[in-house]
Amino acid sequence: MSIDPDQIRAFMHQQGEQWNTGDHEGFLATYRAIAPNGFRIEFPVGQPPKDGPTVMDQLWAGYQGKMFMTYPVIAFGANGEFAVIEKVDAPVDGETHTHHTIHSYVVRDGEMLIRYFTDAAPATAATDATRDFLTRQYDHWNAGERDEFFAAYDTFTGDRFDVEFPPGTPPNPGTPMLEQLWHGYQATTKLRYRQIVVAESNEAAVWVGNEREVDGQPQVNNSIEFYSVGDDGLHIRYFHEGH
Incomplete structure (x- = not known):
C-alpha cells in the first residue's frame, strides 16, 4: 500500500x-x-x-x-x-x-x-550531552560559524555519522551531506529549534523552523529531525514539510 x-x-x-x-x-x-x-x-x-x-x-x-x-x-x-x-x-x-x-x-x-x-524521560549524562550537541550545532549554523559547526559533530561523533534525507531513502555520508547543505542554505536560512526531545534511549527528535526570506517576505518551512546515537555512530533523518 x-x-x-x-x-x-x-x-x-x-x-x-x-x-x-x-x-x-x-x-x-x-x-x-x-x-x-x-x-x-x-x-x-x-x-x-x-x-x-x-x-x-x-x-x-x-x-x-x-x-x-x-x-x-x-x-x-x-x-x-x-x-x-x-x-x-x-x-x-x-x-x-x-x-x-x-x-x-x-x-x-x-x-x-x-x-x-515526549518530554517525560529523565535526564542522564548521555542525554544531556546529546541535547548540548544539538543546541550548539544549530547555534553555530545560525551564527555562520562553519568551523565550529563541523567541530561540534567531530567532537560528538567523529566522522561516524550519516544523513538520511529524505527518510526512507539510503543514508548519505554525513560530512559531505552537511557540506552540501551548508553551501546551499546557510547564508539564507536560519534554523530555529522550537522543541528538542531526547528519549531515555538517547534518541532525539527536534522541531525546527527553517526561516528565510522569499521575495522580501519571511517564510518558514518546518522540519522534524531525528538523531539516533549508537555504537556505530550518529544517524540523522530529516523530514520536511516540503518533501
Missing part, C-alpha cells in the same frame, strides 16, 4: 477530530483503514513496540475529553514515512495548558509503526 501526502494529512486530521469529539469507534476505524494489517506503538521511544489498539484504548481511557489534539506540522519522508508535531491543549481550572509531542510513522505493506517522543 502506497500512501501520498494528501492521504497522510487526511488521516492525521481525521483521527485528531475523532479523538476530540469522542468518536472512539471511528477513531480506531481510521487507524484500521490506513493499517489494515495492524499497527504498533513504541511508547516511550526505546521500549519494545506494543499492540497499537491496546495502547490507544489505554490513552483513550486516561486522556480523552481531557486533552485535545491538533497537528500544526506534518512533514514527509519517502516510502510511507512521515512525522508530525502534535499540539496538545489541556483545559485545567478555566485555563488551557499547551504542550507539544513529536511522533514518527512508518506505513508499509498494510502495517504501521508509530513512535512517540
